[in-house]
Amino acid sequence: MSQTDQRDQAAPARPRLPFLAVAVTAVLLLFGVPWWLLVLGGQDWPGAVVAVGTVVFAAGAVALPLLMVAGHAKGSDAASLAGDVLLGVIWVLFTWSxxxxxxxxxxSLAGVGNPTRAVALGVVVVAAVLLAYGHFEAMRVPRVRTTEIRLPRLGAGLDGLRVVLLADTHYGPIDRAKWSERTVAAVNALEPDVVAHAGDIADGRVAQRRPQSRHLGDVRAALARVYVTGNHEYFSQAQEWLDHMSELGWEALHNRHVVVERGGSRLVVAGIDDRTAPSSGLPGHRPDIEHALDGADPDLPVLLLAHQPKQITTAVEAGVDLQVSGHTHGGQIWPFHLLVRVDQPWLQGLTALNDRTHLYTTRGAGFWGPPFRVFAPSEISLLVLRSA
Structure with a gap:
């Protein structure tokens, strides 16, 4: 084999090296920092305690990437659940360490003699309390968060329009069919005019998550039920989910729009694909706001569904009145929101981009991965639209 052939064969592996380096560094930090504080750093534990603690942290560091690959890459629900729980536990321990x-x-600087052991025990207690609280928050039916939004172009007939926004239900390895049923009941109790699901319905194929997602078919809305894809649909056959939601009676807004009307006033409700859609390779899947608004009356106000808040840039350019998004989970487990902000400038709540365009970002109804929510509660978003 020539040197050129050898280089050509080796070339595809090169892009993985930076990712592997980052992944290994992240795992070493996640497990190394709490290991140092809780086991080694000035604790003066007996040798047997140090040995057992070291083995436990080393085993976790080896198990985490193996479980994540077996679970999220190869589709094992058992491995996903074990890896996700381990990730959540070690993230909380890392943060509070x-x-x-x-x-x-x-x-120590204040003159307190060897406080390390007491601090370590305090970290374990705080982490345990936060994980218990965070799991309760993740598994509960989301609280309703009500926000009034004034849209100058909204007609008087639509004043008080009730839009319920769901996103990031993330049906996954934990069977949350009962949770889904109760969440849908909470949505229906709000007597919405429009219900919007802004993507990331589930992790997995429709066949896997049908028992959990089927309750979405029971959602009631006076005028429309609309849905757009999130990035997680593009990990697991987005077209299947678009078809499934259509079967459940929802309007799948795959770069298209519908018009709702009440009291002689009309509103364009449009949706675009997630920004990751082109990388999926699915034909015709990409965010295309021009196509979504094709044929819409330019004098009518526009409500746009787009999974990621950063898609607001194209919404502003198109003169959209209100974009609703999810994706961020509000950070999900504090202080992960600091990393989320690196990718998404808008984390949660209502933001006015200019005199015309507003963005509402929901913290989402479910959770991804670790079944914990710490200082980032889930929500069902009730948006009450007001005219000028």
């Missing part, structure tokens, strides 16, 4: 390390340093 950093806080504990700072506290320990401050106490």
């Amino acid at each position: 950093i806080v504990g390390g700072v506290v320990s340093l401050v106490l």
